[in-house]
Amino acid sequence: MLLHGLDFSLPEGSLTWLQGGNGTGKTSLLRCLCGLGEAEAGDIFWQGEPVARDPVRFHQELLYLGHKPGLKSELSIAENLGFFRRLRGLPVIDPEPVLEQLGLARYAGQYVGSLSAGQQRKVMLARLLLEPARLWILDEPLVALDHESRDWLAATMMAFREEGGIILYTSHQPLDQVRPDQQIAIQEATP
Amino acid sequence: MRLAALLRREIAIAGRNKAAILIPLVFFVLVTSLFPFAVSPDADQLALLAPGVIWVAALLATLLSLEHFYQGDYLDGSLEQLLLTTGSPALLALAKSIGHWLLTGLPLVLVAPMLGLLLHLPLDAQVAMVLTLLLGTPALCLIGAIGMCLTLGINRNGILVSLLILPLYIPVLIFGSSGVQAASLGLPYDGQLALLAAIFILALVLAPVAAGHALKISTS
């Protein structure tokens, strides 16, 4: 899987939809931007500074949600979400209001391991509102979501953009309620 | 502070999964208690073997418990989230090693005197054993983390980790068991302790960097 000749910037308060067929390297590109995986050549800048110079600050402002929810099944929803805040050096807050929006409030004390795949994805999405970040990188956020959660996600993304947040996401199906400001399409190289 | 948060997380998870803490301990006791059957129940012979047997068993228990502390986090994707939220792979590797030691190494050290009794180890040697294990097991956890992090993406990596790590464990084993041996002969063993401390400090400084690098490679 090789990508080359990529050059793009994500302005503040913008939504960017990364498109491309299966196996074109969308996920690799997103992971590379996050610092999971290295590019063979090229640089990533955050606010004019190369990310490599101050990775901790960049990671403070980045929230990446990938294919795996990244939750511990031995811990409850509230504990899982609390630890992510603590790891960012923030005080733990009550996740109840956010879980309420996602219809998960009554499960807050339940182990993540006992939830369905769709519910686990929702817990993962709850992090969007619980951790202050300026850049969201979302890899297929719609997977395993019901209609109401999709509406919620779309509204959340639009609100984040209004506040000046930056979103880069991939999705097989278009997010109906969201109009991306920018589209990047990866094409397979013609042999 | 991030270190503290990471440690709290490790301990909370272990608290829900107590079997994972107990299994290495039971393994430690079981392997050690095989030797009287294999060799002889004769007290003198056992006392002679005890330092080596207990050290090898502690080493294997540490090695085999590594998987539990890393593989789960790798498979459910929380390892990459931890890497992203902390932004420092070396810090994450250090926290994992400390957590691993607190939850496996330290209990091994606490159980060891009981095994010393079973193998008729003299009292002086018991003290030496606890001291050498206290300095040696953290080094084992730190060095083991490198091998574990290098092999995270590989299926059934247990034997491979052993192949990578056991040669690196040799110095710790040599100084650890010879310290106990020296004590059981009534000889001073502060030299061995000093060497173990040196290895521990070296491992503390270098191993998290290597393991952190390995983590980045394995999650890419």
Next chain:
Amino acid sequence: MWLWFSRLGSPKWFYELAGRWLPWTWALTVLLFVAGSALALLFSPPDYQQGETVRIMYLHVPAAFLSMACYLTMAIASVIALVWRMKMAFAVARSCAPIGAAMTALALFTGAVWGKPIWGTWWEWDARLTSELVLLFLYLGYIALHESISEQSQADRAAAVLAIVGVVNLPIIHFSVDWWNTLHQGASISRLQKPAIDASMLWPLFTMLAAFFAFFAASLMSRVRNEILKREAASRWVKALVKA
């Protein structure tokens, strides 16, 4: 300097250069081996203590020396590869491993053959032999790790980290084994440590050492060329080469 460095990083350039040098290096290897063997077998005196068996030294010492040098080469190539992201250096490091493992095995084998008449046993837990044994495990670990990871660049980088960890540990392992050995065996090992070697033995030894180094260079170049073909199989110049 920089230009030279970046050219070295080009697989095609290295492939062609090594291709031109290879016949000469192999010729030098054969020449040195013939000369060294003649010196070692015909023109050097038997040892006054060990008799004819001392001639095993002319294989054992160069093999042991090279086994270490090869690990060092592998580690240095790994550092270069990781720091400057040089793909060629990964190929060099990977190619070093089997050569080094073979040298270590040869050193162990000749050590055992030498040990039989001298010590009366095939294996003695002598400090140097034990260190060689650990070195063999380190090589095998490197190869096993590299082979176990299917993704090429991930395998390269993981194995490189292992090689560097190994080279940092090697002196510690060597020291600890030495320490352990003197603790348990006292003076029994001094039989292998010859304080001074007579000039009549030194020349054959040097010639054999040179022969081993020439062999290392030649086989490394051959292996790196193979690695390049394997890794660059999709590139245009390799496809053209295969067609021709």
